Amino acid sequence: MGKLREPLNLLYGDNCALPLALEAMGERWSFMILRAAFNGVHHFEEFQQELSIARNILSNRLSKLVDHGIMAREVMAEDRRKVRYELTEKGLELLPAMIALRQWGEKWGAGVPSTPVLVDVRDEQPIGPVTITAHDGRPIGYKELVWKHRAELQPLGQARARADERMAPVAAE
Amino acid sequence: MGKLREPLNLLYGDNCALPLALEAMGERWSFMILRAAFNGVHHFEEFQQELSIARNILSNRLSKLVDHGIMAREVMAEDRRKVRYELTEKGLELLPAMIALRQWGEKWGAGVPSTPVLVDVRDEQPIGPVTITAHDGRPIGYKELVWKHRAELQPLGQARARADERMAPVAAE
DNA sequence: TATTTTAGGTTGCAAAAGGAAATTTAGGTG
DNA sequence: CACCTAAATTTCCTTTTGCAACCTAAAATA
Numbered sequence: 001m002g003k004l005r006e007p008l009n010l011l012y013g014d015n016c017a018l019p020l021a022l023e024a025m026g027e028r029w030s031f032m033i034l035r036a037a038f039n040g041v042h043h044f045e046e047f048q049q050e051l052s053i054a055r056n057i058l059s060n061r062l063s064k065l066v067d068h069g070i071m072a073r074e075v076m077a078e079d080r081r082k083v084r085y086e087l088t089e090k091g092l093e094l095l096p097a098m099i100a101l102r103q104w105g106e107k108w109g110a111g112v113p114s115t116p117v118l119v120d121v122r123d124e125q126p127i128g129p130v131t132i133t134a135h136d137g138r139p140i141g142y143k144e145l146v147w148k149h150r151a152e153l154q155p156l157g158q159a160r161a162r163a164d165e166r167m168a169p170v171a172a173e
Numbered sequence: 174m175g176k177l178r179e180p181l182n183l184l185y186g187d188n189c190a191l192p193l194a195l196e197a198m199g200e201r202w203s204f205m206i207l208r209a210a211f212n213g214v215h216h217f218e219e220f221q222q223e224l225s226i227a228r229n230i231l232s233n234r235l236s237k238l239v240d241h242g243i244m245a246r247e248v249m250a251e252d253r254r255k256v257r258y259e260l261t262e263k264g265l266e267l268l269p270a271m272i273a274l275r276q277w278g279e280k281w282g283a284g285v286p287s288t289p290v291l292v293d294v295r296d297e298q299p300i301g302p303v304t305i306t307a308h309d310g311r312p313i314g315y316k317e318l319v320w321k322h323r324a325e326l327q328p329l330g331q332a333r334a335r336a337d338e339r340m341a342p343v344a345a346e
Numbered sequence: 347t348a349t350t351t352t353a354g355g356t357t358g359c360a361a362a363a364g365g366a367a368a369t370t371t372a373g374g375t376g
Numbered sequence: 377c378a379c380c381t382a383a384a385t386t387t388c389c390t391t392t393t394g395c396a397a398c399c400t401a402a403a404a405t406a
Binding site: 028090093120126134 | 300
């Protein structure tokens with residue numbers, strides 16, 4: 001058993017939060033609805049026309065997003081037929097995940113020039129790639145990641161000699 | 174129409190890459206399979222037991238992931254019954270998106286302590302949150318983002334006075 | 347060589363989810 | 377009231393998913 005390629009053992013854990021996130025966002029239209037919401041779409045008919053999604057599916061997805069606390073549903077006071085869907089804080093915080101996905105699609109999707117580009121309002125420069133970062137913000141790649149149990153963590157600032165570096169011995173190889 | 178809340182107009186574009194990414198990763202099991210792959214799972218039976226996924230679905234999803242160039246399929250030389258599935262570069266680069274999702278799930282999922290934690294091998298400190306960053310790496314929030322067409326971009330370093338700041342006039346409000 | 351085991355799938359069938367169009371409900375307007 | 381609109385819901389149909397059993401080629405074993 002050579003250690004030529006040790007299992008990356010990322011993303012593991014008895015209680016990985018990924019399934020949880022996927023429960024809320026893993027359905028086919030969820031991200032598209034979210035994208036529209038980020039673009040200022042607030043009403044049922046807007047979503048429907050924007051996405052060309054079946055009305056029943058849209059209805060169902062909006063309900064689920066509301067149930068999951070990703071969107072808030074508010075019957076409008078001035079015209080109580082209208083319902084306004086708004087991203088909650090929880091929903092807004094999906095932006096990094098969505099942009100990461102979008103950037104990946106941009107990079108790897110066959111020649112997507114992606115003409116409109118996201119820029120920082122401040123300097124009007126395009127945003128950088130969404131990356132994994134160390135605690136100090138330095139970008140790091142997947143090879144530099146390891147699982148660690150909470151108990152094994154050391155207080156910030158005093159990086160102990162990498163002694164008991166047993167990483168969660170999970171799956172494979 | 175008051176401008177109290179202008180449409181964020183993020184993520185838009187005639188050719189947003191998000192649908193493209195979702196075509197490859199938007200199906201229910203895709204991210205879970207990817208997660209397993211990141212954890213060093215390489216073989217059909219491993220995936221199957223790891224995920225408790227139906228064999229036909231697994232078969233189908235693996236094929237699709239291979240078709241999309243996210244995983245590579247290789248019949249092993251030493252035992253030609255065995256097929257090894259390996260993440261490609263394209264697949265590996267989904268890590269930020271996946272971790273962003275996971276972190277979101279951690280933060281917002283009802284009390285998920287997420288005991289094993291990802292750390293930087295270098296200093297053994299937990300990784301930071303995946304964020305949107307400006308070109309210089311400074312983290313920025315969704316309020317600081319604007320669409321800009323390629324033509325309107327200015328060369329880095331000389332942030333022109335924010336003159337023709339017409340942002341893509343899309344959807345809503 | 348014949349038999350069994352293993353890895354990686356298919357196949358068939360019932361259940362669930364998805365989609366298009368018509369209908370319903372609650373609320374407005376002339 | 378008759379009519380309209382926004383947001384769902386219901387109906388009907390197609391596709392996808394999930395489960396179990398079956399299949400096949402390649403080892404392993406007898």
